[in-house]
Every structure is written in C-alpha cells, then in structure tokens.
Amino acid sequence: SEALSRGSQGPNDGDKSTSTTSRKSKAARPVTFAFHGKGAVVGLDLCLRKPLCVTIGKDRKIMIWNYMEDTLEQVANSTEDLLSCTFHPNGLHLIVGCADRLRLMNILVDDIRTYYEINIKSCTEVQFSNGGHVFAAVTPGNSICIFDFYTREKLHELRGHNARIQNLSWSENDLYLLSSGSDGAIYQWDAIEGKRVEEFVQKGVVYHGAILTKTSMIACSSDRKLKEINASDFSVSTELDCGVNFSQISLARGGHRLFTGTSMSSDSSTPGSVRVYTYPLAGDYVDYACMAGNVTKMRASYDDQILVVADNAGTICFFDIRERHGGAGISGGVGILPMHATFPWSEEILVTRSDLEDRRNIVEDLVRKVDELEVQNEYQLRMKNMRFGEHMKEITEKFTQELEQDKNRYELLQEEKSDMETENTAKMKQLEEQHEHALQ
Structure with missing residues (x-):
C-alpha cells in the first residue's frame, strides 16, 4: 500500500x-x-x-x-x-x-x-x-x-x-x-x-x-x-x-x-x-x-x-x-x-482588544449609517408618495373636468340633434301638406 x-x-x-x-x-x-x-x-x-x-x-x-x-x-x-x-x-x-x-x-x-x-x-x-x-x-x-x-x-x-x-x-x-x-x-x-x-x-x-x-x-x-x-x-x-x-x-x-x-x-x-x-x-x-x-x-x-x-x-x-x-x-x-x-x-483565533474596538466602532458606524439611510429612505419615500399623490390628484381632477366637459358637450349635441329632428319633421309635414294641396 x-x-x-x-x-x-x-x-x-x-x-x-x-x-x-x-x-x-x-x-x-x-x-x-x-x-x-x-x-x-x-x-x-x-x-x-x-x-x-x-x-x-x-x-x-x-x-x-x-x-x-x-x-x-x-x-x-x-x-x-x-x-x-x-x-x-x-x-x-x-x-x-x-x-x-x-x-x-x-x-x-x-x-x-x-x-x-x-x-x-x-x-x-x-x-x-x-x-x-x-x-x-x-x-x-x-x-x-x-x-x-x-x-x-x-x-x-x-x-x-x-x-x-x-x-x-x-x-x-x-x-x-x-x-x-x-x-x-x-x-x-x-x-x-x-x-x-x-x-x-x-x-x-x-x-x-x-x-x-x-x-x-x-x-x-x-x-x-x-x-x-x-x-x-x-x-x-x-x-x-x-x-x-x-x-x-x-x-x-x-x-x-x-x-x-x-x-x-x-x-x-x-x-x-x-x-x-x-x-x-x-x-x-x-x-x-x-x-x-x-x-x-x-x-x-x-x-x-x-x-x-x-x-x-x-x-x-x-x-x-x-x-x-x-x-x-x-x-x-x-x-x-x-x-x-x-x-x-481548535477553531479559536486571536483578536487584540484594540482591533476588536476598531471593528466594533466600524460596525457601530456602519449601523448608524444604515439607520440614517433608512430614515432618509423613509423620508424620501414619503415625499415621493406625497408627490405621486398630488400628481394623481391633479390628473384625477383634470380627467374629471374633461369628462364633465365632454358630458356637457354630448348633452348639448343631443339637444341640437333633437331640435334638428323636430325642425325636419315640421318641414316634412309642411311639404306634404303643400303637395296634397297642389294635387287637388
């Protein structure tokens, strides 16, 4: 062997x-x-x-x-x-x-x-x-x-x-x-x-x-x-x-x-x-x-x-x-x-107190930065949501106004159509009467 x-x-x-x-x-x-x-x-x-x-x-x-x-x-x-x-x-x-x-x-x-x-x-x-x-x-x-x-x-x-x-x-x-x-x-x-x-x-x-x-x-x-x-x-x-x-x-x-x-x-x-x-x-x-x-x-x-x-x-x-x-x-x-x-x-390792303190300070600093970033991100997210909300409100109001205007214009056109139909009906009736009178 x-x-x-x-x-x-x-x-x-x-x-x-x-x-x-x-x-x-x-x-x-x-x-x-x-x-x-x-x-x-x-x-x-x-x-x-x-x-x-x-x-x-x-x-x-x-x-x-x-x-x-x-x-x-x-x-x-x-x-x-x-x-x-x-x-x-x-x-x-x-x-x-x-x-x-x-x-x-x-x-x-x-x-x-x-x-x-x-x-x-x-x-x-x-x-x-x-x-x-x-x-x-x-x-x-x-x-x-x-x-x-x-x-x-x-x-x-x-x-x-x-x-x-x-x-x-x-x-x-x-x-x-x-x-x-x-x-x-x-x-x-x-x-x-x-x-x-x-x-x-x-x-x-x-x-x-x-x-x-x-x-x-x-x-x-x-x-x-x-x-x-x-x-x-x-x-x-x-x-x-x-x-x-x-x-x-x-x-x-x-x-x-x-x-x-x-x-x-x-x-x-x-x-x-x-x-x-x-x-x-x-x-x-x-x-x-x-x-x-x-x-x-x-x-x-x-x-x-x-x-x-x-x-x-x-x-x-x-x-x-x-x-x-x-x-x-x-x-x-x-x-x-x-x-x-x-x-x-053995899995133990040596770390000096100063190195440990430095690492702990670095970790604490990073944790603090993460907390600050979270606060900033939350603030920016709130501001972004507010801007989006305002923008949505503006778009909604504008759409509502345009819809109302279109509705009014539609109703106006319906009225005009009704008037035109009435006027045309009257004219047709008048023409029929004139035609019957001419035949007599």
Whole structure:
C-alpha cells in the first residue's frame, strides 16, 4: 500500500508554486499560491491544536499553510533576514529569529504581529517545548537560553558548545533538552535545573540532529552515520554507516519509523531526499526522491499523519504517512489515531482588544449609517408618495373636468340633434301638406 503521498510546493520563474494533493480524490488537483521566492526555506514548524504549518524563507516571508485544506492562510513580510522559527502548540503564537532580534508574534485573524522582542541577534535555532510553556533559543555565542513563554523571563543560560549549535530537541515530558553542534558534541540538559546531565563528544564530526527516545538518543552526523546512544551511560549501542549526508532527523511518535533528510554530497549531483528507516534500527530503509536540493527542515505532526519537508531550493513537500505492509517503509503511527478524529481541531483565533474596538466602532458606524439611510429612505419615500399623490390628484381632477366637459358637450349635441329632428319633421309635414294641396 501507499506509504508517502501528496504533492510538493516549490518556486518557479514567476515566484508561484503548484500544489497537488491526493488526500481527497485520486485525481491530482493543482492549486496555485504565491510562494517563497527562489532560495532556501530556513525555518519550518507545525503546531499541535491546528492543522497549520509555518515556513520562513530567504525572501523574508513568513507563510502559514493549512495542510488539511491545502491552502495558504496568511503571509507576512519582514524587513530583516529570517533565520529560525517555532510554532506554539496552540497555533496562536510564533517565535521568529531575525537578524536583529528574537521576535514573539501573535497570529491574529488577518495579521501576524510582533508583540515582544528579545535582544538575541541572529538566532539560528529556536524551539518551543511540547507544552509550550517554555522555549529554548540559541545565541550568537553558542549558548542556549531557556525562557518562560508567558513571563518572558530568562530561566537558564546553558553553556558548553564552542561551535554553532545545529539542532535543539525537547524530551516528550519537557524535562530535558538535547542540543547537537558543529563541535561534535551532543549535550543533554536538565531544563528544570539548567544543568548539563549527559554528554557525547566526537571531535571532527558535525552532528546535524539528535532526538531523545524513552530509552536512548538517535543522532545523525557528517560522517554519514546514524548512531543510537544509550540513555543510561551515553555509549553507542547501534551505528549504521549509511553512505549519505544527513541534515535532518525525526522519529515517529508511534516509534516504528525514523525519518531522515539527506543533502547533496560533494561527489554526487543527486539532490536530497527523505529516507525512512525501520525502528529499532536494523538498516532497512526506503528513499523518497522528492526534493530539489538539500533538505533543510523536517517535521512530523504530533499524530504521525503528516510529514513536512523543506529544502534549500525553496521546495516544501507535504506527505501523508500511511501504513506500509512488508519490508521497510512508513508506518503511520501504529495505534495513533488522527488527532482531529478524537479531539477536534481548535477553531479559536486571536483578536487584540484594540482591533476588536476598531471593528466594533466600524460596525457601530456602519449601523448608524444604515439607520440614517433608512430614515432618509423613509423620508424620501414619503415625499415621493406625497408627490405621486398630488400628481394623481391633479390628473384625477383634470380627467374629471374633461369628462364633465365632454358630458356637457354630448348633452348639448343631443339637444341640437333633437331640435334638428323636430325642425325636419315640421318641414316634412309642411311639404306634404303643400303637395296634397297642389294635387287637388
């Protein structure tokens, strides 16, 4: 059976893209939207309570996509370069790392608006916790700051990396934060105490991504290997030499499939792809060649129904994750139902008080104008009825007068006719008498 489906969205010469979907019908249905310009998609994230995906690109655009309806919901333009983003689980807030600031944004009904700024420049990685109550952001000094989302208080600053931090990943219970970097180090941090609790260091290797499972940690590195590391002693339990450069990694919440994103190697012109491994790792995998460049970001939805992948050519692919029987493939989160099947998608939206007041004032003004128009229309209608009444009265009076005149003229003509008949009768009688007298 089919494992990955749906279409992709990417740029063309007119900064437009074509989206195709196989979710609702077997026939492909092309849909065209304004899209990111040519260049990399540098940030991507999904929220929990809504079927929304946010992307940011080199073109300084923030775009929010609805992957259930295959539509582009909102677009916002920035005057600064955009470097990273993360979506709050409730789908109402964004955090975007810009060249000059880290910006906290509200997603309003028809706008994406900054409401707070944190003085962190060039934040290349930022990630909400699964609960959304805290978030972690990377600083230019290769430290990690953990903030309370609601108070914006900086809770901890985690130091240890001495080169660029490539990836941040939270544990499922939000107690631990995992960071991997270009210095060959993977650190596990206690997010409550703000302390480093475990480390795995391999000099000369860049760790592009690392994720925590319940019993281990899985990492992908520049030496083209996938490593599974025991959580108890941080020793390597499984190591696969995969022969490709990995750039992204994500584990299905159902725990049966590991998604990886690959990038183009120096000795090959083949673009990146999505490679799916069976888990626990045994070396079985399936490649899905769908990208136009190196995979830059990859996210799976909370219910393991959707996988979203972006690359440095500006392409975004939305995949359905479905059960595949026999051999390596993709399991659509065995035992996990689609979220909206048991817990309806959130339909709440944010509206600021000032916007609400403005809209209320506009509505009140429009209602007042409607009332004024109704009064004016009623007055004009009354005046028109009065004019019509007067005009009808004039016409009626004129018609009545003309009718009376015609009646009088008719009666006069009748009298004249009667007189003429009488006169003619008399003349005829006289002529008859004269004729009789002449005959005698």
